[in-house]
Structure formats: structure tokens, C-alpha cells
Amino acid sequence: MEIHFKSYACSDDVTSIRFYGITQDPETHSYMMVLDYAKDGNLREYLKINFNNINWKQKLYNLNDLSFRMMNIHELDIVHQDFHPGNILSSDFKVMNISDFGLSKLIRANPNNPEKKNIFGVLPYIAPEVLSGDEEYTKAADVYSFGIIAYEMITGFPPYPDIPHDNDLAMKICNGLRPKIPFHTPKLITRVIMRCWDARVTYRPTFEELCAELWGYYSYYRDYLKYGKYKESEIGIQIKKAEEFSANQESTNTTITTPLNYQTHPQAIYTS
Template identity: 50%
Template sequence: MEHVKNVIKKILDMNGVTHVTQNVFNKILKIGRGNDSIDEFIRDTQLSAVCREKVLEWIPYDRFHDIEYIAKGGFSKVYKANWIDGYIDKWDNENQNWERLNSDDIVALKSLNNSKNITSEFFNEIASHHKIVGNHNYINNSIVRLYGITQDPETKNYMMVLEYAEDGSLRNYLDKSYDTLSWENKFSVLCFIAIGLTKIHDKELIHRDLHIGNILYNLDYACITDMGLCKPADYNTLENKRVYGVLPYIAPEILRGQNYTKASDIYSFGIIIYEVISGLPPYHDVNHDENLAIKICEGFRPRFNIKQIKEAEEIIKNSSVSSILSTSLALSYETHSKAIYTKSLQINISQLNMNGQSNQSSKSKGGVYCWLRKEWNDVK
């Protein structure tokens, strides 16, 4: 603890603070919550923070009100709630306390299943979030913000306190607003996702579960969320020969039993590009089963609408994207009863019959970029 105090003193000295009381230490660190691992993690984030986005804190559960269940994922439940205090902005030396913003604002509470014993999965997700966040707004706007950690007093499960996206997932936003989206809006959304994915890869991490349900839309920007399966680039993920995720976004080499790479994330991003441009969920009119997995490995991909591709081409030819008028393209589709866009699908890759199938991979020239280029050339 003396080492911790010395570090804090040096930080405060640089900001003109000469007298430091025990009360100041307690408020800065805000530790002692009954779990040494969480205390240490929060302490480390506060001591090493170079911007407010890097500061995490322990938030007592009674600082939230109007808690409302939103959705259930494969490994978690998500709620929304009002946070009485608001998030940390900076240290106020005069009042010797944190200065905060957005009091009583709505946040998301993500409860990881069976996390009361602090699973490695829980720490992996919060550590990945914290590692990716930078000190530039354009980066932070492309990754959903993590404010801190709390604990449900009833279930004892630990919960991540996250930025809340009023518009929900990007898929929900497209369903509601696609007809009024300009091409400039679509390209802006894709740029935010590309920035976020680049930041993840720059930290030598792989998302491993990138799909449009894990992209949130909030205040005119898109941000990547759900780092639960995020792992280092050299992590071996296929020991049990099962693939977890949303089938339409899984790269063909992963379905064949190869390890996840940055290229497999980029393949998933390519499918999202298709979805944002066309407005349609990928493979929305077919059953999401092992037959589709085999067809994807054979090179089967979603098809673009010719009119949409032509209009995108005109924008690229034009020197000013902002001068292009908003194009209204009526979005109408029916989803197959067995088209699954949740984490509930698990594929046993050892049972897929890949004998004699092509070896197409998103890591090769036959991957997602050539597929997009072919789709483009086919309609010229």
C-alpha cells in the first residue's frame, strides 16, 4: 500500500497537490469491496489511467435505480438502470473528491452468468475492454465505454457497468431507420466499426464474435461491444472442436477447424458491410444449420442488390460524399423461421462433412475482399 500511496503522491504533485490525506487515498482508490482480485484490478486502472475513459471504479449496487431487464445473451443478461452519481471526469483537488458528469444518466448493466465466483471469462472481458480504450475520442466512440464494476446483491453475480445505447443494436437501428439512411450515414457507420476493429487488432487481440448484434448504435455513431470471447492473437481456441457464435458471420476457415485470426474478424466485418449496404440480414431466407455452414465453406456468400451497388459506385466517383442526396430504398424482407442471429447456435466442426470441399479462406485471395470485389464487378 505504501508503494501505491507514493505513486498517487507523484501524480498529485504533478497537478499542484501538496497535501494528501488518507481520505484522499480512499476516495481515489475506492477499494476494499471484499474481493482482492477486483480491488487490485480497479486500483491498477486508476493508477495507470491517462484519460478518464481509462478510470474504472467499484460502484455500489444501491447507486442504481429503475433497474430494468433488457435482454439475455448466450452467457449473460443485460439490464438498464439510472446511475445516480454519473461517471468520473477528473479529480477535484479543492473538494478532494472525483468530479463527475451525467448524474442520473442511463447505463447498461451486464451480468455474466455464474460470475459470483469471479470467473476468468469475467476478468477477460473487462480486461479486454480496458486494454482497447485509448485517449482519443474517435477511438472511444467506436468501442462501448466501460465505467466500472458492481455486484447484484441477490444473485451475487458481478456486473459490468457500460455505456447505454438508446437505439440498441445496429440491426435494430437498420430495421427502424434504413429507409431514411443516406449513403454518407452508412459509410460513417462502417468507418466507426473499422476504427474500433483496428484498435482491437492493434492491441494484438481478436474479437472472435463480431456480428451486427454486437455493434451498438448511439448518438450517430456505432460502437463495438461484447468482448466476452475476445482473446490474444496467439490464443488456441479450438481444443473442444466447437464453434460458438452467429453462423452467417463466422469465417469459413473457422468452420473447418482452424484457429481464429485477425483475418477471421475482417471476414465478419465484410458480412457487416454487406448488411449495412443492403439493409438485409445475411442469409435471412435460409435455415441456419450445418448445411449452410458447408455451403459457406464452399464459397456461398450473400448477394448484393444491383441498385444499391450502382448507387455506391456513384458516390465513390463523386469527389464530395456529402453532396449526394439521401437515397430512400424501401427495406422489406422476411426472415426464415430457422435463421438464427443469436449465440444459441453451436456447431460441432468435427461432424461437418468437408470431404472434397474447396479450401477457400478469408486469409487467402479467395476471401471476403475478393468476394466483395466480385459482387461489385458482376453488376458493372
């Protein structure tokens, strides 16, 4: 609760979901946080229903918005540690809020008493250095999670939906397995995602760097659509090609697996 309140109250922009206070169950005497109601639920459920209605302008905006909010969290020296679409909430998904700081920690808290290296969270979003036990959760591990989330936001597919989320998958992730990004995805966005989930921790960008880069892509594409500017921008050209490919696929192949009809393995777990 302390970290959730800190992320809400100490940031110039509302980063986490609105926090109203605490209440107490009259029977069990357990304390509960009172948070804003997100009528559209979490990002994963929203994508399942609405992915085909999300255009590239909205995708770029959402990626930038999410990186901006995580930048604010990291500026408070908070590591989320359980960052996945189930913990991203909204009422319209034009503005997203981050929730569930139950596993989060302040980086500089108790420096003389480091915590034992425990692994928790949702397996596909956990960085390989954490899975292997080589590293604690760090800001770079949150960036890895963002890379997997970005893949899901761009493709509409959760990571590894067709296999069990077990020790074998954890081992494969440590050995370099990553979700397959469709080849027609704009190369600039593919590059962002792959940098985020790089096995080499120091090669991953910070959220400050991601926010600046993604804002550039969004603003160029927005102004292209609205004012006809930047027609030769790389991001605009790549998105146009991606849209043409997707339209052609839809018109010629009615049996392909889509974000609206994919099957999930019974042991593929996406909740924490």
C-alpha cells in the same frame, strides 16, 4: 472483462462501449460490468426500423467508422471472434461502439497452450476457415465478419434470412456461398465487401487498409455534396446511379421485398 477494459482504456479513440466499472449482485454475488446505455440499441434493430432514412453519406461514414474502431482493436492484438450487428451499439448511429468481448482473445495470450478449435458465434458471420476447422479465429476472420456486416449495412438485409442457419448452411458457406449483393450497388463498395469475405484468407484486406480506402470514398462523396467538388469521382457517379435505380424501383414496383418487410425463417438465428 479484461479485454473489454483493454479495448476501452488503451485506445486513443473510444472503440468499445464506455466502461464504468463493476458491481455485484447482493443476492447471487455475481459480478457485473457497468456499461454505457445505448438508447438506440444494436445495429440490426436500428436497420430494421430506420434503413430507408439512411443515405449514402451516412452509410459510407458508418463503414469507415466501424473499420476504424476494429483497426484500433486489432492494434491491441485483440481478435473479437463474435463480430456481428447485434454487438454494435449506439445512441444515434452517427458514432458506433463495439461490445460483447466475451468470446474475444488476446492473440499472444498463452502461446504455449493453444486453445482447442471451438466454433462459436453467429453462423452467417463466421469465416469459412473457422467453420471448417482449418483455422483458429484470426484478425482475418474478423475482417470476414466485417464484410457480411457491410453487406447488411448497405442493403438493409441480414445474411441468409430465408433459410435455416444449420450445418447445411455452414457447409455451403465453406463451399463458397455468400449473400447476393444487388447489382446496382456501387461497384467500389461491392469490391470492398467481396475482398473482405474472400475464402482465401491472405487476400482479405486489413482493417488499416479498409479504413484508408473507406475514408477516401466518404471524404470524396462528402465534399461533393457539401462543396460541389469531385463531381467526376468514381464513387459519386456510382452512388448517383444506385440512387436513381432505387428511386425507379420504388416508383414502379410496390411488391418488392424491402429491408422493412422481409420475412425471416424461424431457424435463422442472429443472436449469440
